[in-house]
Amino acid sequence: IYGAFASRKLLKLKDKPKEWVLRKHLSTQERLSHYEEIYSRVLKGLKEISVIDLGAGVNGFSYAYFKNLGFDVEYLGIEAIGQLVDLMNSYFKKEKIxxxxxxxxxxxxxxxxxxxxxxxxxxxxxxxKTLDSLELLQRNYSKKLILEIAPFTERIVVSFATESMAKRKKFKIKRTWIIYFIEKNFRVLDDFESKGERYIVFGKK
Structure with a gap:
């Protein structure tokens, strides 16, 4: 996933257009033609917003879609891969975002x-598409994370793959554990699927 973003290539990547970067990362590649649909739904009813993107990858490069839809967004991306952090910050500075x-x-x-x-x-x-990675490292950490941050947020959006990105086959795993957890503890505001990715938008009850 991160081969195109190796540190030795970082200087060259800083001059690449945002669409090129989004296409090179598997998750953002899947969303590229659907960003406006996704953001219009998850941000519905809001105008000036702080977006905190946990496990951002290179999703910060999608910032222009917020602007195109009329949202005034202050964006904070949290990412564990240092090269991707540097790449996003370079883009934000260059584009005065x-x-x-x-x-x-x-x-x-x-x-x-x-x-x-x-x-x-x-x-x-x-x-x-962050929960599965967290669960691989520490079981039930996703629930703990969501419960801890929820009091400070108006909304949380989780997403997970419903199809294999390579073969376009539906997964049998439905992730009922996280769906049940959300429905039990929060108020679901929206639940939809786009391009093999399911999004659940929820807030405090």
Whole structure:
């Protein structure tokens, strides 16, 4: 996934257009033709917003879609891969975007909460295709993370793949554990699928 973003190529990548970068990362490649649909739904009813993107990858390069839809977004990307953080920050600086990326582990929960609290309200947190990776490292950490950050947010959006990106086959795993958890503890605002990725938008009850 990260081969195109190796540190030895970083200087060259800084001059690449945003669409090129989004196409080179598997998750953002899948969303590229659907970003406006996704953002219009998950941000519906909001205008000036802080977006906190946990496990951002290179999703910060999609910032222009916020602007195209009329959303005034202050963007904070949290990413564990340092090269991707540098790449996003270079892009934000070049394009004079109200955004920054930080090299922070999602397991540093106290710092994550403090960073969220430092942003302006209203706040929405993205967890796009992040939960499976967290669960591989620590079972049930996703639930803990969501419960801990929820009091400081207006909305949280989680997403997960429903198709194999390579073969376009539906997965048998339905992730009922996270769906049940969300429905039990939160108010679901929207639930939809786009290009092999399911999005659940929820907030406090």
């Amino acid at each position: 109200k955004g920054k990326a930080l090299h922070v582990s999602l397991f540093d929960l106290d710092r994550i909460k403090n960073l969220i609290k430092e942003t302006k309200k209203p706040r929405i947190v993205f967890l796009f």
